[in-house]
Amino acid sequence: MRVLLVEDDDGVGDALSDALAARGHLPTRVVRGADALTRHHDADLIILDIGLPDIDGHEVLRRLRRVTEVPVLILTAHGDERSVVRGLRQGADDYLIKPVRLNELLARMDVVVRRTGRRVPESRIVTVQDVEIDLDARRVTVGGTEIPLTTMEFDVLAVLASRVGTAVSRQQLMDEVWGDAYLAVSRALDVHLTGLRGKLGRPGLLATIRGFGYRLGG
Ligand code: CA
Numbered sequence: 001m002r003v004l005l006v007e008d009d010d011g012v013g014d015a016l017s018d019a020l021a022a023r024g025h026l027p028t029r030v031v032r033g034a035d036a037l038t039r040h041h042d043a044d045l046i047i048l049d050i051g052l053p054d055i056d057g058h059e060v061l062r063r064l065r066r067v068t069e070v071p072v073l074i075l076t077a078h079g080d081e082r083s084v085v086r087g088l089r090q091g092a093d094d095y096l097i098k099p100v101r102l103n104e105l106l107a108r109m110d111v112v113v114r115r116t117g118r119r120v121p122e123s124r125i126v127t128v129q130d131v132e133i134d135l136d137a138r139r140v141t142v143g144g145t146e147i148p149l150t151t152m153e154f155d156v157l158a159v160l161a162s163r164v165g166t167a168v169s170r171q172q173l174m175d176e177v178w179g180d181a182y183l184a185v186s187r188a189l190d191v192h193l194t195g196l197r198g199k200l201g202r203p204g205l206l207a208t209i210r211g212f213g214y215r216l217g218g
């Protein structure tokens with residue numbers, strides 16, 4: 001399976017990546033929490049360290065759970081029970097205590113993916129007026145015609161579509177699409193929004209909330 005490994009310790013990260021690859025998985029290792037927020041789309045499972053250099057792992061998990069149901073296994077320091085409990089409450093599917101034993105990791109990965117795979121999938125198609133946004137297939141149709149969007153345009157739209165009729169602040173949009181790492185992203189957001197509006201061709205569908213952010217429909 002495609003595993004996004006979020007771990008800043010090179011020793012642990014490299015060892016786990018190698019071990020996962022050797023067992024036929026496709027690991028991608030990132031170091032920062034912000035990377036987890038931007039790279040989760042392509043993962044079947046996320047292994048998330050709690051102590052990260054930029055954003056605390058708990059905060060990463062909280063933000064992930066606002067946008068994705070992808071299974072998350074948290075990695076935590078030995079004996080840090082409070083951290084485990086907090087992680088599970090925030091929507092982690094399981095946890096592992098460092099140092100990680102490989103066979104245990106592999107077994108738990110299988111269990112978590114099997115268990116979450118049986119969840120009844122919610123409909124992930126959002127319809128607003130004659131615009132249909134398929135969040136899983138990453139496809140958008142307007143009046144039945146498919147509209148080609150760039151990756152970023154789709155990501156921006158997906159955040160808005162996950163809260164149709166609700167105002168989403170610029171900061172929240174940027175956090176969820178880019179993570180915290182990007183500083184000079186504000187103008188880029190405007191560019192993507194302009195692109196989106198042009199392609200959707202439905203004036204008023206994507207409303208600007210002055211001084212705050214945006215709202216899709218409603
Ligand atoms: Ca760490």
